[in-house]
Amino acid sequence: MTSLLAENAAAGAGRTSVRRRRRPFPWHIVVFLAPATLVYTVFSVYPLLDSMRLSLFAADAAGVRHFAGLSNYVTLITDPRWAGPFWNALGNNLVFFLIHMAVQNPIGIALAALLSLPRLRFRQTYRTLLFTPTMLSVVIIGFVWQLILSPVWGVGKGILAAIGLSSLFGPWLGQEGTALITLSLISVWQFVGIPMMLIYAALLNIPDDLVDAAVVDGATQMQVFWRVKLPLILPTVGAVSILTYVGNFNAFDLIYAVKGALAGPNFSTDIMGTLFYRTFFGYQLQLGNPTMGAAIATLMFLIILTGVMIYFFVIQRRMQRYEL
């Protein structure tokens, strides 16, 4: 017993002395970690927490801030002057996201499936060209489409006329009923490259023998895709969906570039990002309201966090089980 204790003590002492001799305190770890942690904490984490804190304050007429509890949130959700725009923006944002999910992902999957077909020629050229719009600034893309869809220029109309559909053309970006759908489709057009590339990568990672086995059994390329490949790339589709969700509920640039801060016509293209900007900065005669803006930003944070949590704890877990 005593010998055992002594042995333990000796071993312990030996270990500490070795550690002490080699490195007294691992300062290099601190030096390696400090710059990134510092910049990230000061310019990303702290401002986010500070915004949340600010959302619990309100300013009086003189501009002095005082603690107001959750009153900003109550106002936002119940006061008709605020609740109308808020629910409108949230609803529009949901439509914006659902259009992305319904159009962007299927097109992305289809393009990836075609690109990953065996013995496809010009694969590299297609990939490069198809991904080009994704590289450009949303602002540039917004203006480019504004020109093309402009009835003044007539390019859009001319193209529809060439395929005999000129009667379909309308000022889509200017009409209340079509502006949001048009903007969503412009965004889909630009970002379809991301699901395409990620799913293409996932398809390339599928072991050849799985596909070969199916082909030997007489399956067509179509059947191979639906029965073998698609189930295997579902986790990537899940990851693409959450990326889309976060991007969509944080979007701003496209709407602002094409429709301005007022997200017209009649707020029909207003989403959370533009509502946040208007509230925070003000527009025309309306003064900016930082504390109310902070409340909207915090709600956006909660919306995004909820989506991310659902993804990590429900969707991803279920998919991993499915994969096994």
Add this chain to the structure above:
Amino acid sequence: MAARRGKTLGAAAVHGVLIAYTVVAIFPILIVLVNSVKTRRAIFGDPLAPPTPETFSLEGFATVLARSSFEIYFANSLIVTVAALFLVLLFGAMAAWALSEYRFPGNSLMAIYLAIGIMIPIRLGTIGILELASALDLVNTRTILVLVYTAQGLPLAVFLLSEFMRQLPRELKDAARCDGVSEYRIFFSIVLPLTRPILATVGIFTMIPIWNDLWFPLILAQADQVRTVTLGIQQFIGQYVTDWNAVIASLTLAILPVLALYLLFSRQLIRGLTSGAVK
């Protein structure tokens, strides 16, 4: 025979679909580039025609260069992007190395803390960032943009780089340690050079959103002498909306450098996207 014909037909159909979608993806960009060197009359008369000696004109570019400080905007974007990119890669690689190489208490907690920023957009803290910028007297400077973009780029960079560094062979580092080489030298002269291929990929992922961003320049740096290209174009077009030559020329000026860089590095970028680094 019939099977082969079916296969050829199938391949033709695949190329048909891919070509059709490629046209959809490229046409809007192309039509802007083509019309940027045409006269106003030709832009409206026949938008789809390529420029001829009669319709060739650079008046749009002349307007842009005369009425805006485009070269300053371009320089600003370049300075901000390169500085932030350098800091993201340097600080990101250092942190990734610490997280992937050393075992210390709080290691995984630290990794999670830094990874939160991958999913939670930095824009949500904009009000806090603006208050911080005014407190530090950094509003309307390129410095604040560099700092914010560094903070924005770090989470993904640290994540991707530490995944990569975990796979580096142990022998190299251990051999250096036996020779008594300091941890700093191991990092800077052994690890960093080995990380170069993935640094390029991470660099491209970091650079694109910074160059293209409208939000932070709009909020933090509106002044003419610190304005970036994306904001500059947005403001210019807002002002000259009826001058189609100028609008199309300004869009072309914004598209060309990115397009050139992309075509130059597309192999690298696509390899990065498809290598499984991002999942």
